[in-house]
Amino acid sequence: MAVAPDQQRRRLQGLEILQQAPPAPAAPLSDCLDSVSRQWRRDGGLAGLWQDWPAIAGDQLAPHCRPLSLRRGVLTIGASHPQWRQALQYNRLQLLAALKSKGHPVRDLRIQQHHSVNQARLESEANIWARHPSRTDVHGMGTCPSCGRPAPNGEIKLWTVCGFCHRQRLSS
Numbered sequence: 699m700a701v702a703p704d705q706q707r708r709r710l711q712g713l714e715i716l717q718q719a720p721p722a723p724a725a726p727l728s729d730c731l732d733s734v735s736r737q738w739r740r741d742g743g744l745a746g747l748w749q750d751w752p753a754i755a756g757d758q759l760a761p762h763c764r765p766l767s768l769r770r771g772v773l774t775i776g777a778s779h780p781q782w783r784q785a786l787q788y789n790r791l792q793l794l795a796a797l798k799s800k801g802h803p804v805r806d807l808r809i810q811q812h813h814s815v816n817q818a819r820l821e822s823e824a825n826i827w828a829r830h831p832s833r834t835d836v837h838g839m840g841t842c843p844s845c846g847r848p849a850p851n852g853e854i855k856l857w858t859v860c861g862f863c864h865r866q867r868l869s870s
């Protein structure tokens with residue numbers, strides 16, 4: 699192999715000099731470890747909280763709210779519905795007492811509405827069912843003007859005939 703021209707060797711030397719740049723100061727590393735351990739402690743606290751949560755919040759509240767974050771002693775709790783957010787507000791002092799008695803370092807509570815995607819979907823499904831034309835308990839029963847059979851009023855209102863006649867119309 700031919701010896702590299704002078705120009706190229708100078709470039710290589712330049713690279714070596716770059717590699718030998720002074721190592722990063724030690725402070726950022728210890729900061730990093732600090733924040734990792736802070737994070738660990740924080741998550742550990744929240745994991746413990748998750749475990750104790752049903753006992754702390756009680757059977758009624760626990761399924762409708764959950765601890766979201768714990769920062770500097772302030773526990774943020776998400777509630778699935780305004781009604782449950784209000785219930786949490788009312789039970790704030792009892793919750794704080796229960797948290798302290800379980801040894802959780804919580805000095806204040808922040809309560810906020812928290813929608814998970816699933817909950818939003820379930821709520822919209824519940825809404826659809828509440829308005830569903832086949833609900834006779836909502837819309838009552840009537841008689842289909844086409845076939846004369848008893849049919850849910852909601853269906854007749856929506857399609858002018860019962861669901862069976864409507865399907866028949868669609869398929870013919």
Ligand SMILES: [Zn+2]
Nearest residue numbers: 842845860863
């Ligand atoms: Zn009909």
